[in-house]
Amino acid sequence: MTALNLEIIKQQLTDLNFIADNIRLVTVNEMPVELLENCTKTEGESFYNSYMNVVYKKADRYVLGYVCQDPLLDQAIIRIGDHYYDPTKQANEDFKPYQFAVLTEFTTFDMMKHAKKNKDFPPDIDYLISKKKHFKNVIKG
Numbered sequence: 380m381t382a383l384n385l386e387i388i389k390q391q392l393t394d395l396n397f398i399a400d401n402i403r404l405v406t407v408n409e410m411p412v413e414l415l416e417n418c419t420k421t422e423g424e425s426f427y428n429s430y431m432n433v434v435y436k437k438a439d440r441y442v443l444g445y446v447c448q449d450p451l452l453d454q455a456i457i458r459i460g461d462h463y464y465d466p467t468k469q470a471n472e473d474f475k476p477y478q479f480a481v482l483t484e485f486t487t488f489d490m491m492k493h494a495k496k497n498k499d500f501p502p503d504i505d506y507l508i509s510k511k512k513h514f515k516n517v518i519k520g
Contacts, residue, residue: 383447383478391451392480396508396519403481404447407456409474410464418457420470428467429455430494430501433487438464441485443502447478453504458484482507482517 383391389399410418418438419431432438438457445451456465456479468474485493485502493502493510500506511518 383449387449388447388451388478388480391449392445395451397482398517398519401517402444405463405479405481406476407463407465407468407479408476410459410466410469414459414464415466415469418466418470420466422467422471425465425467426455426501426503429457430490432457432466433485433490436487439486441487441490441501442479442481442483443485443504443507444482445480447480451480454479455501455503483514 385404388404392399392402414437419428419435421428429438429441433441438459440458442456442458442463444454444456446454454465456463458464463479465474482504490502493506494500496510497506507514508518511520
């Protein structure tokens, strides 16, 4: 994965109709092994895995956004305390810390409420765009 500089990240987010200046960039780090062992981490299923990890209280927040690679990759990760993790990538690939553009974070209650509106699927980028009036802080009107 090739890391992108801030200017390229902001341009790609703008091209995707997001308000780049309102989007936080965080570093996704390696999760401690004892936490990773208890997580759902099916290969290629970041949205499902992140959803399940929050539902079963293995994480505090479901985090939706983009992996900062070229091109940007939509994905869900988790937050535990002040740390961001990607159990899917860590368990199934050669993991290296990476930058992630955070569009929004959901608590368990909010994530489940949005999933119910999304036909029981975890919220994803398409869902955010379909509900853009609720996410106008990051999506251009």
